[in-house]
Amino acid sequence: MKLNKPPLLCCSSSSLLCAAPRSLCETLSPYSLIPRRVKVSSSTLANAKLVTLKSCAAKFHLCSSMATSDHPRSRHHRDESPTKPNKKKKASHNQEKNLLVNLHSCSKSKNLSAALSLYDAAIASGDVRLSQQHFQSLLYLCSASLGDPSLQTLAIDRGFQVFERMVGSGISPNEASVTSMARLAAAKGDGDYAFKVVKDIVAVGGVSVPRLRTYAPALLCYCERLEAEKGYEVEEHMEASGIVLEEVEISALLKVSAATGRENKVYRYLHKLREYVGFVSEETSKVIEEWFCSEKASEVVRIGSDVELLRAAALKNGGGWHGLGWVGEGKWVVKKGNVSADGECLSCGEHLACVDTNEVETENFVNSLVALAVERKAKMNSSEPMEDFSEFQEWLEKHGDYEAILDGANIGLYQQNFADGGFSLPQQLEAVVKELYSKSGNKKWPLILLHKKRVNALLENHNHRNVVEEWISNDVLYTTPPGSNDDWYWLYAAAKFKCLLVTNDEMRDHIFELLSTSFFQKWKLRHQVRYTFVKGSLKLEMPPPFSVVIQESEKGSWHVPITCQDGEESLRNWMCVTRQS
Numbered sequence: 183m184k185l186n187k188p189p190l191l192c193c194s195s196s197s198l199l200c201a202a203p204r205s206l207c208e209t210l211s212p213y214s215l216i217p218r219r220v221k222v223s224s225s226t227l228a229n230a231k232l233v234t235l236k237s238c239a240a241k242f243h244l245c246s247s248m249a250t251s252d253h254p255r256s257r258h259h260r261d262e263s264p265t266k267p268n269k270k271k272k273a274s275h276n277q278e279k280n281l282l283v284n285l286h287s288c289s290k291s292k293n294l295s296a297a298l299s300l301y302d303a304a305i306a307s308g309d310v311r312l313s314q315q316h317f318q319s320l321l322y323l324c325s326a327s328l329g330d331p332s333l334q335t336l337a338i339d340r341g342f343q344v345f346e347r348m349v350g351s352g353i354s355p356n357e358a359s360v361t362s363m364a365r366l367a368a369a370k371g372d373g374d375y376a377f378k379v380v381k382d383i384v385a386v387g388g389v390s391v392p393r394l395r396t397y398a399p400a401l402l403c404y405c406e407r408l409e410a411e412k413g414y415e416v417e418e419h420m421e422a423s424g425i426v427l428e429e430v431e432i433s434a435l436l437k438v439s440a441a442t443g444r445e446n447k448v449y450r451y452l453h454k455l456r457e458y459v460g461f462v463s464e465e466t467s468k469v470i471e472e473w474f475c476s477e478k479a480s481e482v483v484r485i486g487s488d489v490e491l492l493r494a495a496a497l498k499n500g501g502g503w504h505g506l507g508w509v510g511e512g513k514w515v516v517k518k519g520n521v522s523a524d525g526e527c528l529s530c531g532e533h534l535a536c537v538d539t540n541e542v543e544t545e546n547f548v549n550s551l552v553a554l555a556v557e558r559k560a561k562m563n564s565s566e567p568m569e570d571f572s573e574f575q576e577w578l579e580k581h582g583d584y585e586a587i588l589d590g591a592n593i594g595l596y597q598q599n600f601a602d603g604g605f606s607l608p609q610q611l612e613a614v615v616k617e618l619y620s621k622s623g624n625k626k627w628p629l630i631l632l633h634k635k636r637v638n639a640l641l642e643n644h645n646h647r648n649v650v651e652e653w654i655s656n657d658v659l660y661t662t663p664p665g666s667n668d669d670w671y672w673l674y675a676a677a678k679f680k681c682l683l684v685t686n687d688e689m690r691d692h693i694f695e696l697l698s699t700s701f702f703q704k705w706k707l708r709h710q711v712r713y714t715f716v717k718g719s720l721k722l723e724m725p726p727p728f729s730v731v732i733q734e735s736e737k738g739s740w741h742v743p744i745t746c747q748d749g750e751e752s753l754r755n756w757m758c759v760t761r762q763s
Contacts, residue, residue, distance in 0.1 A: 277310045285319040294327045298340055305347075314356065317348040321362035328369045341366040356390045357383065361399075368399035373407065376400035377416055384423065394425050405434035410442045429459045433466040440473040445482040448473055449508060452740070456503060456732035461743035467757055470742055474514040474759050482508045484738075492736035502537035502733040509738030510761035517758045521741075525728030529758035532735055534728035538680065538708045543701055548677045555670040574660070574671060578678060581657045583626075586618045586711070587676040589685035590632035590659075591668065596686070596715060612649060613720045614684060614713060615658070621722075627658045628684070631672040637661045676709055682725070684711045730754070 281304055288297035301320055304310040324341035327333040345363050348355060355363070360383050367376035377400035380392050397420050404413040413435055420427065427435075432454045439447035452470070455462060462470070473479050484507075495504040519529035526533050539547070555571040594611045611630070618628045630653065637659070640646040653659035662668040669687070676683035689706065712723040730751070733741045742757040 277304075278313065278316075281310055282313075282315055282319065285316060285323075289319055289323045289326070292323070292326060294323055294333055294337060297323050298336075301344070312348075312351065312353075314348075314353050314359070317344060317353060318356065318359045318362075320344045321348075321359050321366075325362040325365040328365065334369065338366050338370050354386070354390075355379075355383065357392060357396055360390070360392070361396045364396060364399040368403040371403065371407070373400050373403035373409065373412065376403055377412075377419075381419065384419075392423060392425070394420075394428060394431070397423075397425065398431060401431055402434050405438040408438055408441055410438045410444065410447075413438055414447075426458060427454065429455070429463060429466060432459065433462075433469050436466075436473070437469045440469070440476065440478070443478050445478065445508070448479075452732065453503065453505060453734075456734075460731045461745055461754070462732070463745050467742060467744045471516055471757065474516050474740075480513040484508050484511050489736050496535075496736060498541055500538035500540045500543075501535035502729060502731065504734060504736060509736070512762045515760050515762055518744075518755050519758060520752065520754065521728070521756050523727075523752065527741060527756065527758055529756070530739060530760055532737070532739060532741070534733055534741060536708060536725060536727060537704070537729040537731055537733070539701060539705050544677060544680065547701070547705065548674065551670055551674040551677065555666070555674070558667060558670070571666075571670070574662075574674075577660065578675060582679070584629040584675065584679050584681055585622055585624070585626050586628035586682040586684060587672050587679075588614060588618075588628050588630045589668075589672050589683070589687060590630045591636065592685045592687050593713065594632075594636070596713075610715060610720075613715075614722075615653075617720055617722060618682075618684070627656060629657075629675060630659045631662060631668050631675065632659060633666075633668050634661045634664055677705075681709070682711050683709050684713060684722070686712055 281300060284300050285297055288294070288300070297320060301316075304312065304316075321341055321344055324337040324344065327337040330337075341363065345355070345359070345366075348359070360379050363379050364376040367373070367379070380396050380400060383390055383392055383396075397416055401413055401416040401420075404410075404416060417427065417431075417435065432451050436448060436451035436455070439451060455466070459466075492504045492506060492509065495506055496502065499505060517529040519527070521527055521534060524533075525536075538544075552571060552575070588611070590611060593614055596610050615628060615630065619625065637650065640650045650659065654661075660671070662671050669689075672683060672685070673689075675681075689702070707729070708725055711725065714721045714723070730743045732743070735741075738761055740757075740759040742759070744755045744757065746754040
């Protein structure tokens with residue numbers, strides 16, 4: 183397509199030159215205004231015009247710079263030059279920045295009045311454009327001032343005004359702003375508004391995601407006002423968002439459930455405390471005690487007292503609770519006392535359980551280990567054939583039922599700073615094997631997991647060959663294949679047989695790759711055996727004989743551990759709750 187040559191620019195009303203000062207127009211040569219030829223594709227005439235215009239603008243900018251050097255202009259003209267920044271905009275930007283800095287300073291000093299004065303002045307001037315950060319800082323300071331009775335009314339009233347202006351300005355509140363607003367609404371006693379602002383941010387979605395602190399004001403407000411059903415609704419919304427309750431929130435739900443006579447909900451929240459909290463604070467222990475001492479608690483409908491059924495349910499759950507409902511009848515007797523080192527309650531004589539993971543959790547754990555082992559083999563590019571993990575599974579099925587699994591490399595390299603040297607079989611690994619055999623009530627040998635290269639090195643050493651061959655012949659030693667990660671082998675065996683695992687490995691990598699931290703910590707607490715050698719003497723640190731968590735026995739009794747300030751377990755107070763009958 184043939185392009186027409188663009189005409190020369192003139193000083194008509196629509197000309198670019200008319201936007202320049204007259205002195206500049208007079209200095210420019212008419213030939214300098216002719217745009218240079220530019221090669222363009224013949225797609226459209228519009229594209230050609232655009233290229234020409236850009237070239238012309240560039241030429242005009244060059245001419246303007248030259249004219250400035252030849253003809254000094256007035257201050258007014260310099261301010262209007264398109265090559266200079268707009269001082270008004272720059273001043274406005276500085277004002278916004280200064281306001282934010284001053285608001286942050288007020289937040290640090292908790293000076294609400296000064297912050298509101300700065301805000302009011304900015305609104306009155308009309309020159310400052312308020313951003314999300316300005317509003318967020320103000321809302322935070324308002325919510326932080328709720329603890330001061332003299333400022334509470336001011337903080338609530340002005341906080342609502344600031345939030346309304348923020349939303350009215352088209353600024354979307356982030357999680358921090360919504361949290362502050364929810365706290366202000368809850369302090370006003372308006373749980374509905376506190377919950378609404380959270381639901382709104384969830385409905386919009388995006389980057390801002392609510393957290394526990396965002397929901398807590400509405401939930402605690404409802405519980406304090408004994409609006410139990412609304413509190414349960416908030417809890418459901420939190421669960422749908424994947425947010426886990428903590429002690430304060432669970433305790434509040436337990437308290438409102440007890441106050442409104444909902445015994446099934448009380449039972450549920452006692453188990454939530456068991457699952458997510460473990461030992462409780464003094465405040466929560468008082469809530470629990472008040473429930474068991476109430477008339478309603480003594481009137482709860484009991485389930486059948488089939489001890490074997492309850493015991494089987496507890497075993498399936500990992501011990502320490504059955505979850506089938508209240509057991510027994512009559513009034514509850516509440517005592518506070520201690521638990522002996524071997525787990526005997528000194529108030530009622532019951533022995534507490536060492537709580538393990540339940541069957542579903544354990545099965546998922548085992549399956550995850552198998553999947554990781556198979557995935558690792560699939561990613562191997564070794565030319566040598568590698569044994570399938572299924573071969574190890576079949577070997578365990580054949581030789582099965584071990585009481586302890588040993589991380590052979592971890593024990594053999596105890597306190598060594600290098601991987602290929604210092605492997606100590608007789609002094610360390612053999613000592614652990616013999617100690618566990620002597621501790622076994624059934625006189626069972628533990629199973630050692632050791633990599634093939636280490637086993638080969640031991641067999642080549644005449645000092646170690648006999649004992650290694652004896653272990654292999656007695657199914658005490660399993661050799662993991664080249665290219666494999668022996669971690670998966672000893673973890674799988676320990677999980678499969680629900681037995682002890684002797685290792686000082688923290689297994690941090692496994693926590694993040696496998697399951698939730700809470701599950702894996704519970705599993706480690708129940709199964710991991712740590713060890714030390716003091717002057718050549720072995721010391722095994724066995725798992726505790728009982729778990730410091732809320733426990734529910736098949737007899738219907740409850741044992742609640744209370745927080746211990748000095749950490750001395752023997753001094754910890756336990757709440758012992760039993761039936762009179």
